[in-house]
Amino acid sequence: MTAFSRRPYLLSVLVLLPVVLFIHLHENVAVPQVRSFDEFPASLGDWRQAGSETFSAETLDILHPTAYLSRFYVGPNGERVHLYLGYHGKGGIHSPRNCLLGSGWFQESRTEKTVNNIDGSPIHLVETVLSKGNVRMLMLYWFQMRDKTMQSEYALKIQEIINSALYSRRDESFVRISVEFLDDAEGAQKAAYGFLKAFQPVTKMFVPR
Amino acid sequence: MRSRTPDTAAAGSLAYASLAQVVSRRLPELCLVLALLVALYAGIIPEMVREWSQNENNSHGFIIPLIAAYFLWQRRGRLLDAPVAPNAAGLLVLVLGGLMLSLGYLATEYFTMRASLIVILAGLTLALFGTQTFRVVAFPLFFLVFMIPIPMVIYNAVAFPLKLLVSNVSVWVLKAVGVVVLREGNIIMLPDMVLEVADACSGIRSLVSLLALGVAYAAVLPLRAGHRIALVLSAIPIAIVANIIRVIVTGLLVEYVSPDAARGFFHEFAGMAVFAFALALLLAAGALLCKTRGHSIPEGTQ
Numbered sequence: 001m002t003a004f005s006r007r008p009y010l011l012s013v014l015v016l017l018p019v020v021l022f023i024h025l026h027e028n029v030a031v032p033q034v035r036s037f038d039e040f041p042a043s044l045g046d047w048r049q050a051g052s053e054t055f056s057a058e059t060l061d062i063l064h065p066t067a068y069l070s071r072f073y074v075g076p077n078g079e080r081v082h083l084y085l086g087y088h089g090k091g092g093i094h095s096p097r098n099c100l101l102g103s104g105w106f107q108e109s110r111t112e113k114t115v116n117n118i119d120g121s122p123i124h125l126v127e128t129v130l131s132k133g134n135v136r137m138l139m140l141y142w143f144q145m146r147d148k149t150m151q152s153e154y155a156l157k158i159q160e161i162i163n164s165a166l167y168s169r170r171d172e173s174f175v176r177i178s179v180e181f182l183d184d185a186e187g188a189q190k191a192a193y194g195f196l197k198a199f200q201p202v203t204k205m206f207v208p209r
Numbered sequence: 210m211r212s213r214t215p216d217t218a219a220a221g222s223l224a225y226a227s228l229a230q231v232v233s234r235r236l237p238e239l240c241l242v243l244a245l246l247v248a249l250y251a252g253i254i255p256e257m258v259r260e261w262s263q264n265e266n267n268s269h270g271f272i273i274p275l276i277a278a279y280f281l282w283q284r285r286g287r288l289l290d291a292p293v294a295p296n297a298a299g300l301l302v303l304v305l306g307g308l309m310l311s312l313g314y315l316a317t318e319y320f321t322m323r324a325s326l327i328v329i330l331a332g333l334t335l336a337l338f339g340t341q342t343f344r345v346v347a348f349p350l351f352f353l354v355f356m357i358p359i360p361m362v363i364y365n366a367v368a369f370p371l372k373l374l375v376s377n378v379s380v381w382v383l384k385a386v387g388v389v390v391l392r393e394g395n396i397i398m399l400p401d402m403v404l405e406v407a408d409a410c411s412g413i414r415s416l417v418s419l420l421a422l423g424v425a426y427a428a429v430l431p432l433r434a435g436h437r438i439a440l441v442l443s444a445i446p447i448a449i450v451a452n453i454i455r456v457i458v459t460g461l462l463v464e465y466v467s468p469d470a471a472r473g474f475f476h477e478f479a480g481m482a483v484f485a486f487a488l489a490l491l492l493a494a495g496a497l498l499c500k501t502r503g504h505s506i507p508e509g510t511q
Binding site: 002003004005006007008009010011012013015016017018019020022023024026091092132133153157158160161164165170 | 225226230231234235238239241242245246248249252292293294295297299300303304307310311312314315316317318329333336337362393
């Protein structure tokens with residue numbers, strides 16, 4: 001190719017044009033919720049709702065969920081569990097790593113676990129213990145896209161790419177179950193997993209397939 | 210960036226044409242390519258500028274293109290004279306940039322989408338004008354990377370340890386000089402005030418700006434490569450030290466003056482003062498490196 005050759009320009013256009021078309025023609029559909037969080041059961045088995053939380057405008061501005069649910073439940077032995085469900089119809093989950101670790105919470109441990117649902121399907125989740133002063137918190141969380149559960153932001157990104165490319169959708173959910181405790185780590189773990197077992201079949205009904 | 214006189218390396222190509230000649234002859238084609246670039250980034254770049262103006266962590270983004278433009282302006286002579294020899298490898302780089310943009314778009318990964326602009330510009334420069342031109346524009350072009358807000362995941366991975374480090378050292382010093390202080394993670398409790406070592410004071414906010422300035426400064430100083438890298442890297446400890454000083458001064462003000470004074474210092478004045486202080490340290494580091502046997506290639510100065 002000589003300096004004045006037209007070829008490199010034409011080839012460049014050939015490379016860039018498909019990208020331009022792709023960016024302007026590919027659009028993700030905003031997937032509506034299957035059912036509203038208002039229908040989420042206030043009691044299930046031995047668990048009863050014991051309060052809920054409404055987020056401030058600032059918090060919502062950061063989290064940007066299409067819909068969310070933030071409730072406290074009390075279990076059969078008086079254990080208090082917090083459930084957060086965030087639904088993002090067009091993607092854009094805000095990872096818990098962003099907020100908690102900045103506001104004084106210190107991460108003591110983080111393990112990736114796989115537990116089985118009643119129907120045998122696996123849930124890939126993160127079990128983490130955080131502390132702030134003498135208060136500690138056990139947290140189970142995972143990301144969910146259609147029927148896949150994910151532990152890391154990176155896995156979520158990859159799934160976002162796949163779902164967007166194949167189905168033009170990027171709807172995703174974030175599920176977090178947390179139990180505050182002082183020193184009974186085992187009790188907290190029992191409460192969190194007990195709650196998970198009881199609620200997972202219900203939680204699933206709120207995630208678009 | 211050690212490009213010598215323009216005509217030595219272009220011996221391989223048959224036609225010796227300067228950038229100015231090529232641009233005037235291939236203007237319609239060039240405009241077409243530019244139009245495609247505009248179509249690609251019309252949604253992405255304004256979004257980034259909005260982030261510069263809304264998020265203080267990224268406000269330095271406004272200065273970066275200006276500094277890059279200045280570097281380009283300095284090189285205009287070499288740029289216009291550089292012999293043009295289109296390089297097919299540029300097309301590969303272009304494909305890579307296009308893939309980056311497409312994947313970033315699918316994942317709504319802003320950093321990837323934004324960074325693809327630099328890759329695509331590099332690819333176009335190589336493909337249309339060749340290696341000589343690319344060498345001249347490489348530094349200003351890659352300097353633009355500092356204008357892109359760093360991804361949240363990386364930001365947090367770096368910010369959190371920095372916050373803890375700043376709080377740890379500050380509390381240690383405050384205790385050593387007799388200030389009553391408690392620390393809980395990155396929250397520092399003084400008798401009349403609770404200080405949170407937030408993003409602003411962890412040093413990361415000033416760190417990115419300081420790194421960018423360090424790179425620009427290292428580029429204009431007559432230094433050896435090793436010293437240039439040392440100067441750029443010195444921005445890291447400088448940012449951390451400056452922010453430790455910020456927290457310590459606040460602690461001392463609470464103890465010996467008043468919490469109100471500390472609050473005022475901490476929130477309004479300190480940010481600017483700390484950055485000015487850090488900048489002074491960076492300038493001093495550069496001057497120091499110049500005085501040691503750092504300068505060996507005087508013509509390396511741009």
